[in-house]
Amino acid sequence: MAIVKINLSGHDNAALNDLGFTFPGALHVDLSQDDCAQKVAQFVMGLGIGSGDTVYLAAPGLAPLALMVAATIHGLCGTFPFIQPLVRQADGTFVPGPVVDLQGLRNDTARGKGRQDVVVL
Numbered sequence: 001m002a003i004v005k006i007n008l009s010g011h012d013n014a015a016l017n018d019l020g021f022t023f024p025g026a027l028h029v030d031l032s033q034d035d036c037a038q039k040v041a042q043f044v045m046g047l048g049i050g051s052g053d054t055v056y057l058a059a060p061g062l063a064p065l066a067l068m069v070a071a072t073i074h075g076l077c078g079t080f081p082f083i084q085p086l087v088r089q090a091d092g093t094f095v096p097g098p099v100v101d102l103q104g105l106r107n108d109t110a111r112g113k114g115r116q117d118v119v120v121l
Contacts, residue, residue, distance in 0.1 A: 001052040
């Protein structure tokens with residue numbers, strides 16, 4: 001079990017570096033892609049997080065608020081919510097993109113998809 005500190009704020013930050021955070025680079029995602037959540041999961045699985053680790057996360061912009069809301073919803077109903085992303089169109093308007101099933105993503109990650117030394121029967 002380790003303490004893992006990850007800076008996903010989108011910017012390298014000397015103060016976070018001094019606290020032991022690693023900056024794996026700025027993420028750029030296309031929320032209109034059906035497999036966006038799976039791509040993010042694969043990226044995160046490559047950050048060296050293991051079972052039982054304590055993770056500190058520096059998140060970008062208003063993401064800390066979103067994370068707090070998702071954690072609270074999980075606490076209230078026992079599952080993570082579905083996320084309805086809004087995707088910017090060429091004309092500047094936003095339309096609903098593919099729904100992301102956070103509980104399904106969590107279950108897939110926890111039950112072996114992408115994890116080493118797991119045998120799924």
